[in-house]
Amino acid sequence: MPTAYFTHTDCLDHITPDGHPEQVARLRVIEQALADADLARFNAPLGTVEQATLCHPADYVSKIQAACPDQGTISLDGDTHVCQGSYTAAMRGVGGICAAVDTVLDGTAQNALCATRPPGHHAETQTPMGFCLFGTVAIGAKYAMEMRGLSRVVIVDFDVHHGNGTQDLVWNDPRIMFASSQQMPLWPGSGYASETGAHDNVINLPLDPNATGADLMDAYTNDIFPRLAAHKPDMLFISAGFDAHADDPLANLNFTTDEFTQITEMLCAFADTHCGGRVVSTLEGGYDLPALADSVAAHVNVLRSHAK
Template sequence: MQTALFQHQSFLGHDTGAGHPERPERMTAVHRVLEDEAFALLERIEAPAGTEDQILGVHAAHHLQRVQAAMPESGLAMITGDTVACPTTLTSALHAVGAACAAVDGVAAGTLRNAFCAVRPPGHHAESDRAMGFCFFNNAAIAAHHAVHHHGMERVAVLDFDVHHGNGTQEIFWKRPDLFYGSTHQEHIFPGTGRADERGDHNTIVNAPLPMGSNGAAMLAAFDERILPALRTFHPELIIISAGFDAHRLDPLAGLAWTEDDYEAVTRRIMTAADELCGSRLVSVLEGGYHLDALAHSVARHLRLLMEA
């Protein structure tokens, strides 16, 4: 079994306009660093398009219809104050969904050891009936539901180390006993959710907000003391990572102080948990990360560890 990289040309075509932080150059930077010979044996898979059935597993029908109707024939369309679409955005969003679900398929079937989905647009801010925060469809949440609905899994976890709280994933998981959400994020920034007392109807949500300026040691302590013990109690059959790299000290959109070493350390902890709990079944889905060099090098460290599993 190998580690697979799921990618698609359409992720470069999602144009958000001049000056927007969630820009095609993010994907170019990731692809450039993965040209290193250290990734020569990495299996690269073209992501299929996700289906309406997959999206409707977690999103309301009127949300899908609203996104479809909002796509412009030319130029750019402002979906929300920060979420922008171009004529090919829907194609990109569908392939992002398809990448996450296909990665789950491969890992669930045992044909892949683990997988990283280098996708955009990201997904963890998309709620069941609302696009926001650069996100249209919640890729990680859709993949988690796909694992339950299509593969018969009874417990699936999403762990999120993006600097922003995944309000969409939390909202979608809130009433579900079969889905676990654990998140570290900077407190008091967008989207304003993710307090430690937000636990969900079945106590399957664990938030660890971190003060501005927190370094990687604070994040690792939050994983060791709060998130991973709760994850072990939940005992998932699959772990999905919402892998945002915008808590890096160089990232322009927030104020945490992580480094590439910290991303490697948290990845190693999650992989160890996957080994212990779910037969190493692990899928990682790209979320944020807006300093191009920090994003590229952090992804490289994350993916190199996945390949060593």
């Protein structure tokens, strides 16, 4: 079976102010890096309000839509901006991850990557933040259970920033176990090990600014994977942010592209053993364009190698 790849040109119409790190060019360099990759390519369908409201109140969804101006950009906070195309772009992320779940569960693909923007893991139940509008990965996880009948899933977030939005959206859901590693101290400031979810279903792994990819992989092996395995998941979701890379301008960690290969390899091996190889990954951060392109290509190579 192939690896499925979901994206959409509408995601190029989410235009941020000049100099903003979460820029249109991120998707363009990913497209170039994957131009020759052996992938089953799909246009991400437009998400529905029904899908978005798996995680957000309906009035929040309509508020985001109404906030998008006819021209120019407006700021929802110091980091998070919307333009005319932002709602549709974000809804391609929602629809893309739900379609990716369908593709994997229907046996059309072994695993999938959604390369959409804006990213999602900082969006809380009623608060857009950190470049994010809708909690894409949490929506995918809830869709897999509410609409496709899965019993339990896990989400692993290796973006350098804490997935505070995902944590907020899954906090009360014992069917979802969420593991997030993040540099600390770093924005948004949450993600302490003491934040464990209402059902002991959240695992936070704060990383010292000097931590290496090897440190993260040791923590997966010794602490995180045993707990994720005990959850007996049907599917693994990955919030794939590549801003822990040494070249990234937004953080201090010094992961290498090879370490993203190794991290992805560990995650796919976990999924092979515990989830029938079912993996749905979605793009989060990563702001140095060459490092992002190389890291996504490395991530995809591993997904491909596990697609049987």
